[in-house]
Amino acid sequence: MTIAHDQGCPCIELECSLPSEVTAIFPFVDKFMLLIRKCGCVPEGESDVEIALREARANAIIHGNHENPRKHVMFVSAVKLMKSQSQ
Numbered sequence: 001m002t003i004a005h006d007q008g009c010p011c012i013e014l015e016c017s018l019p020s021e022v023t024a025i026f027p028f029v030d031k032f033m034l035l036i037r038k039c040g041c042v043p044e045g046e047s048d049v050e051i052a053l054r055e056a057r058a059n060a061i062i063h064g065n066h067e068n069p070r071k072h073v074m075f076v077s078a079v080k081l082m083k084s085q086s087q
Contacts, residue, residue, distance in 0.1 A: 011081065012036075012081065016074075018074075019073075020069060022061055022067065025057045029053045032053065033053070039081050
């Protein structure tokens with residue numbers, strides 16, 4: 001994970017590889033959602049991003065890699081950190 005600046009706003013860039021195992025989806029998405037919620041990128045109670053992440057991982061693992069344990073799913077994201085309302 002790196003923190004970069006895009007047009008003056010900080011941005012978290014994350015790249016990782018997940019095994020093609022359905023059991024790897026939930027721990028990864030849970031940790032990623034915690035990170036982006038703490039950064040203020042997704043409000044608490046918002047579930048659309050979380051659902052989309054789980055579905056995308058499941059589709060890649062089940063339909064793309066056919067749950068082949070020798071394959072991995074790459075995850076690359078860039079999340080722009082929002083300024084707080086009080087600034």
